[in-house]
Each structure stands twice: as structure tokens, then as C-alpha cells.
Amino acid sequence: MLKMQKFALTVNGAQREVTAHPDTPLLWVLRENLKFTGTKYGCGAGQCGACTVHLDGKPTFSCLHAIKDVAGKSVLTIEGLSQNGSHPLQKAWVEEQAPQCGYCQPGQIMRAAGLLKETPKPTRSQIVEYMKTNICRCGAYSRIIAAIERVASET
């Protein structure tokens, strides 16, 4: 049986070393070892998107990547998206009062940030297609769309 090991990775621009079982999903390393709790556990199966982070610049489900596979890579979490929540999407999220319970929102924002990186001016259907990976059980979808469109129209 595999034992705990040390792994090095970059999180939000800083080098970090963690001791974890090699199969531990990145999600739990971020949350419990490194205390980046903005990355949420929702399903553990790549179904809900609450755990979305950027891995080497691309949005991905942190629950599906074992720590042994992300060693040496660069991870961006919601905490590192901006200083003080100043990313245009974060500001738009507040402007639109998008969050309800808020639990899925870091994942939604990280996903949306990936979208705008790829497609700065997405159409409504591009937004809907790209964001289908992320569940918002409070059903705040229309405000999430509004927030993304607000940013797209301002840039």
C-alpha cells in the first residue's frame, strides 16, 4: 500500500510543498493541507464544477487530479485570481448580486475566467455551452450569465 509522500507544486504563484498520499485529489490538498478553502468539494466526480481551479492556465476539476499527477505544475485558485477580489468577473459578480448560497461561486468564477481567456466576447450560447460543467443549485444562472456578459461588454 502506498504511503504519504512529499510533493512540490506552485499555487497562486508560490512554491508549496505538501505531504500527502499520492492518490489524494488536488482538491483535498488545496483545502486541507494548504487551506485554500475557496475551492469547494461538491461531488468528487467531476460532475459539478465546485472544485474548479486553473491547472497550468486551464480550468479543470481539482477533484479529478491526483496530487502525484500535478506535482511541478502550476495551480491557480480563487484566492489567487486577483488581489482583494478585484478581477473584473469578481466585481461583476458582486454588482449583479449573483451569488445566493455562494458555495459554487468560486468554481463558477474560475470557469468563467477560463471562458473569457479563450473567448473574450462570448455569445450567450457560448457562455451556456462553456458553463454547463458547473452546477449552481440555487439556480443563480441568469445572474451568472449577466455578470459574464457585463465583463465581456466592458472589455
Added chain:
Amino acid sequence: MEKVIDTIDVQRRQFMVGAAGFTFGVAVGAPALLSGEALAQNSSVRLNDWVTVFTDGTVAIMSPAAEMGQGSLTSLPRIVADEMDADWSKVKIVPSPANDKIYGNPGRGYTQYTAGSATVTGYFNSQREFGAQVRQVLMDNAAQRWGVPVAETSTQPGVVLHEKTGRRLTYGEIAAFAKIPAEAPKVAVEPVATANFRLIGTDTPRVDVNGKHNGTAKYSIDVHVPGMIYGAILREPVDGAGVAKVDDAAARAVDGVLNVVPLKYGVGVLAETPWAAFQGRKALKVTWGSKAQGAGFSTDGGFAKFSNAAKDPAHPVIDWEKKGDAAAKLKTAASVVDQEYRSDYAYHAQMEPLNSIAAVSPAGDAVEIWCGVQSQTIAVQQVAAALGIAESKVKFNHYLLGGGFGRRGNRDADFVIDSVLLSKASGKPVKVIWTREDDIHAGRFRPLYVNRLRAGLDTSGNVAGWYHRAVCDHVMAFMDPVRYKIVKGRDPIALLGTEVPAYDIPDRTIEGVLEHTGMRTNPLRGIGFTANSFATEVFVDELAVKAGVDPVEFRLRLLKQMPRARHVIEETAKMADWKRKRPGRGLGVAYVSYSGTQIAGIAEVSVEKSSGAIKVHNFWCTIDCGVAVHPDNVIAQTESSIVYGVGLALTERISIANGAVEQSNFFDYHVPRMRDVPQMHVKLVQTKNHPTGAGQMAVPLVPSAISNAVFALTGVRLRQQPMLAGRVKTALLAGEKRFA
């Protein structure tokens, strides 16, 4: 009725304006959301406060509601602030501690229990009165200082004025010398119908939104306590099955697993990390007991049994509502419509899986809890009972809820007790996290329903006699035996929504049959309305068709005496352009009177014939919940409810086989995603009535409006929700044969 404690006593204890802490500047520059602890640390008397006025003008207002995105953490202090004429920019909201006597909802028998969309409506009068009392004390103090009659003073936001002399004192200045009377002054608040509100009815950012955009908002799953370990629990698949045999050798061999703890309802695994706890749990080999009441139960068996109970005239029933003589009217009716409707079990699917953290003292005589719950006081009571200690020995730290929808308010507080038992067993602080699979497998569902309706029409198409029998699992007996006793078995969670209070149907008989199936049940957003009103509103549509009357017109005729009800339907029909035919799409209407809130919806759908998939393109909705304290939030909640309703209507189904849940995660329990959401057009009608609820009222509109729209489009009537594509396809094929 529910327990009501001495109202006068409560008012007196609730009344206390910042007698202490004026010298403490904690609120200066503090975030808009103060922690209760931060405030409490500086004053022991302050725990009894609703309002504290600081010398710098800051006004701290306690908010007793659990915040799960519904907004009442902000709405309740807004009511106090309006009446006390506080300057909202100086208001800090403080989540109140757990204490029914001080912070309990007057509308819920003085329990601190955030549910039923009952927070604003239940606290509204007391919050207003309390705000008015604070204002009166501030004016009394200013008048005394100036040596003028109090009648000559008035207020502007945050300031007491004496207009004759032009003198003014800010609330903060008054706080420096204020004398607090032993008893609350008698005040009268203006009736809602004539009141001029300043803050109520206007929009403001919700206090909990900040932090939800950058990952700093804290839910209990985010809490770290020094020395904390992790727990996962393999729960019995059927409630009450119990553990027969455990082989934990493989579990104990998992690196990081610290211990395996047998529990009455399962087996707990303690580990250094959550992942190790999950792996250890996975490695357990458990043989379950076979004596569970629900052993052998299945969805199909349940439907068959409930259906029989629904049509058996000899079956014992709960008389829910009886007016006039429905049976006689039905006998002489020109025509009779008789139909059965079905609803499957449905799951809350709150995004934050259940979890809690407990630290039991080494002697087991005290405990600290970190958790987000819908009732703080119930959680404290349950924890105290589980440990056999006094409630005063439970320190409860309340957090934001990553969704509730009714799942976090059950009396046994199952997910809180988990961490208490495992902390007690280990002597360490323990965070227990349910996996999504746990959350579904041990979910507590909206029950299974069979609704049977029969109604007559006279020769002019008027409803003559209405009979409804709803059959479902017990809910309250399972989720809250204390309230079940209080309501004497008349289970409102199960049976509300069977009434048609607004419709002019003088002769009606409504009955309920509650079955002990052994299934785990709970209130779910929209409670019994989601199934009962699905049945009634589709049935009303069937009556309209039988009578040859337009479904909107048919409802308006039934609502002749109900102007508010008519108004929401008329407004919705206007928005939807109801009479306009659109190729390939159908419109369906539904109306609900829900705890006084008047709400109507119209769905526009298309159906993909090959698959049976229903697409909802538009949903128009008009809500009149009386005074809307926070209009933008009422709209947000209504949209949220529509999305929730779309899921219940179309895709969300829990099925049971051998007593156990068949679904596991979001790949087989399908909640709405962005692409499933219709364009929503929500109109809020503000009326000068006491506020009623808004947090869930649109949920039950959606399934019936969709079913009615599919009928308008295809001529095929869908009488079971969820209207899964496969079910719709089968119904369409059967319909084609029938029409051929």
C-alpha cells in the same frame, strides 16, 4: 398549535439598547458582517441584544436567521433599521447566537428555525416594534438632555432632531449618555397598509455576498480547528437497519486511518486526512441488519400501494379540509373528471455536502460545534442530548450554509451528531464530511406521492364538488417528531398544497393518507406543494378542457372574489402574450396561493418527439408577497425557485430498490444546468399587505405549468413528475395510438 412562550416576557428581554461597550471600537472599520463572537467577547450583557448603538454611530443589529442564500440575514435587520430610522450605511449585521427565547421566530412558535419562507413574515411585526422602541428610547434620551418635551423631537436617519431650536444629536452621541429604561416603552407602529417605509421596499446589496466572490466566505466545511482529524461514516443503506457485522481489517490498513468506530447507524472511520477517511470507509466490509422497516421497499411497490390507498374508500384518512358537501355535488354533476397524479422522491442536492465539526472536552462534559444549520437551537438541543449535558455546555459556532432547501433543519440533526459521536470516541476535534454519495444514499427526500382528484362540472362549466386524496410517506413523523406531536399528526409538510383556498369551490373534501414506509423524508423546497399543487393545477387544467374554457379564463372565473390572485394571473398572461399561438410551442399556466403569497406562472415549451425531451424556453411569473422587504432579492429567489422547479419537473428522480437509494451522484441525479434554464421573466407586484414568503413559492408552479404546456402542444397529458424524456416519449406514443 406550536409552543408559544410568554410574549410580553420576550419583548422585555428583547429590549436592550447598547448599555455597554460604548468605549469599545470594535465596529470601527469592521467588515459589514461582524461575527457574533467578536461582539460578545466584549460584553456579557450584549448577548441579549438585538441592537447595540456605538458611540461612533455604528448600529449593530442582530440577525437570527440562518443564511443559505435566501437573503434574510440582510432582510431582518433592514426591518429594524427602517423603524428605528437608522442610517443603513452605519448598520453592521451580527448573526445572533442560538437562543429561542430571545431570537426565536414569533411566527414559528418562537423557534430559531429558518425554513418555510417564514422568516420575514414571522419576524416582521416584532422587528418593526423593536426598531420603534429603540427609536423611542433615543428620542426620550435626547429630549431629556435638551429639557424639551419628547413630542417635539423627531428623527432623520441616525439623528434625533429638535426642529424648534435646530438642535440635533446623532445616535452615536446619544449612545454616550443614554439611559436605558427597565421596561420597553409602549410604541405603536403604523399599520402596513398606511406605513411609509424608507428602507423596506428598496434594494441593497446582501451582506453575505461579499466574500462569496473571492473564496473567503466561510462554510463549516472550510473550518480548521487545531488538532483536528477527519471522519467519514458508512451509513446503513436503509434507516434502522443497523450493523450486523463489521470487517474493518482493510480499512485499518489504509495509510492515514486512525481508528474505526462502530455507531448505531453505521461505521465511522477516523483518519488524518479526508481522503484517507474516504478510502478507509470504502475498504469497510459491513453486513447490515435486516430488520429495517423500509427493507424490501421499492418505488414501484410504493406507487402501487399508494395508488390503492388513494382509491380505497374504506381506507382511514386524515380529514384535511371539508367544506360543503362534495359527495352530493359529485352525484348530481353533469360530468365528472377523475384522475391520478404521481410524484417521485426528490433530493435536496444542496451544493455543500453535509458536514460538521465537533470538539468534545476530554471529560465529555462540554462541546464546541462548528456547523451551518437551519435551526441553531435544535442543533444545540440535539448535541446536548447526545452527550447528556446541559445546553449551556454546548458552544455553537454558526456558519453560512452552502444551500439548505430543507435538508439542514431536521430534528435529529443527523449530520451534526456525526461529528459529536466521533469526537467523543477519539477525544479530538473531528470534521465529518459526507461525500456526495453519502448525501444522496442517506438523503431525506420529498416523499413519494399519489394524488387522486375527482371533480364535477355543472352544465355551465362551473366546478360542482371537488374531492382530493393525497397519499404519501410520513414526513414530519420522521423529520421532527416534536412538531408531529404538536400538529397531532396533521402533517403540514406532507399535505400543504392540497387545499385550493382561493378557488371558489364551495363543496370540497380533501383527505390525506400518510404511510410509514421506513423511507427517510424531509421538507424539500416547496414541501407538499411541489406534489399536491402539481396534481391540483394539472387537474384544474383538465377541468378547463372538459368545460371547453381557456385555462387562464377558467382560473379567473374560479377567482372572482380574489383580486390579488386574479391580478397575478392577468399580469402573467399579459407578459406571456397568452393568446398568441406560436408554432411548435405550447403554453401552460399554473397558479398557487402559498402561505398567502399569490403567484402565477406560464411555461412555454417544445417537445423533441424522438426522445421525448421537454425544453422550457420561457417562464413568465408574477409574484405578490405583500410588502417586499428586499425586492431584488424576491426576484432572485423567484428565479431560483423556477430553476429548482424545472429540475423537479423534468429530471430529478430518486428511486428506491430493496429499501435503498439507487442514485449516487450528479451523473444519475440530474439537477438543472445553465443550458436547462428558461428565459425567466419575473414581475414583482408590491402590495400593502403583511409580507408573506418568497423563498420557494414559485417552485410548485413549474411542474404543473410545464405539464399543461405539453398538453396544449401535443394533446397528451403528463400526470407524473418528473416528466422524464422516456416517460414523455411513451406517453406521446400512447397518445398517437389513441388519436389514430
